[in-house]
Amino acid sequence: MLTATTATRSLFGRLLCLLAMSALWGFSGCATTPYRFGAAQWYRTSPELEATTASQPIERGQPNKVLDTFGWIWGIPNKIILWDRRIDDHHIGAQTEAAVVDYLAKNELSSVKVRLNQYHPGDDWRRLAANDSVGAGWRYTLGALSVLGETILPGRLFGGDHFNPFTNTIHIYSDVPAVAVHEAGHSKDFAQREWKGTYAAVYLLPGVPLYHEAKATNDALGYLLTESDEQTQKDAYEILYPAYGTYVGGALGGVFAGYGTYFASVLGGHAFGRLKSEQISNGTLPESQQVQLRPSSDIKTTVSTIEVDGQTIERIGVDFP
Numbered sequence: 001m002l003t004a005t006t007a008t009r010s011l012f013g014r015l016l017c018l019l020a021m022s023a024l025w026g027f028s029g030c031a032t033t034p035y036r037f038g039a040a041q042w043y044r045t046s047p048e049l050e051a052t053t054a055s056q057p058i059e060r061g062q063p064n065k066v067l068d069t070f071g072w073i074w075g076i077p078n079k080i081i082l083w084d085r086r087i088d089d090h091h092i093g094a095q096t097e098a099a100v101v102d103y104l105a106k107n108e109l110s111s112v113k114v115r116l117n118q119y120h121p122g123d124d125w126r127r128l129a130a131n132d133s134v135g136a137g138w139r140y141t142l143g144a145l146s147v148l149g150e151t152i153l154p155g156r157l158f159g160g161d162h163f164n165p166f167t168n169t170i171h172i173y174s175d176v177p178a179v180a181v182h183e184a185g186h187s188k189d190f191a192q193r194e195w196k197g198t199y200a201a202v203y204l205l206p207g208v209p210l211y212h213e214a215k216a217t218n219d220a221l222g223y224l225l226t227e228s229d230e231q232t233q234k235d236a237y238e239i240l241y242p243a244y245g246t247y248v249g250g251a252l253g254g255v256f257a258g259y260g261t262y263f264a265s266v267l268g269g270h271a272f273g274r275l276k277s278e279q280i281s282n283g284t285l286p287e288s289q290q291v292q293l294r295p296s297s298d299i300k301t302t303v304s305t306i307e308v309d310g311q312t313i314e315r316i317g318v319d320f321p
């Protein structure tokens, strides 16, 4: 239970966060705490897709020095914009893999595929055909175009972490746990939608991505504040805020021409993300006050307690069957 002072403080903190985000970007980008884990019964998924995914949700591309070096170099602008050399790294470490596996398991997302630096268009086309949770009208037009794009402009070369709602597949090229969890956040958002194709199509309209991106980022932040270590939480604010800034910049770019607004938005994201990250170090992040334990479920969990900066934090480990 929250005491009156912590409740007031966290309310004040959220208000401040909302105000600052609105001033910066005209939209909220604040962690949703206490975090709400997803449950299988909330989702509208394709049984056929689930049957082929559940046994092997994660696939990893074979390392290839030539391809991966090209990809690393091609990704330099993104590394600079988000100020992190692990963006479009094309080498995905165990921590990033574990982060996305845990997120999907704890949110009971069993029909989502994850490709770690992998090019596998044959399977993407199969998944497109099998995914009847998206209307055929959208799947064989916009969906087919999206898979065609992934086939001829492979992320294996050109990077760009993303979630494809038509194939229900997450493509990861960056070695950043928070980025992988953000993409998984899109999959949770889509899983709950009835009109998935329409929800995907409106993303192409100016300004609309701000809504989808805020959903995924808020979910990722709430999840990571509940489930991850301090460094991952700091990374999340320092990378996901400027990443959101790129969408704000994109949206404003339609109104004010020129790169000035774009870079101002990204820099605003960096500044605000670093402020939140500092609050984590100091133990003053308002959202942390509201973090609660996961309710009991059929996933076997082990709870442990650790001390971080003088605060007792309960952490939950999952034992996979």
Ligand SMILES: [Zn+2]
Pocket (backbone or CB within 6 Å): 182, 183, 186, 213, 216
């Ligand atoms: Zn996103």
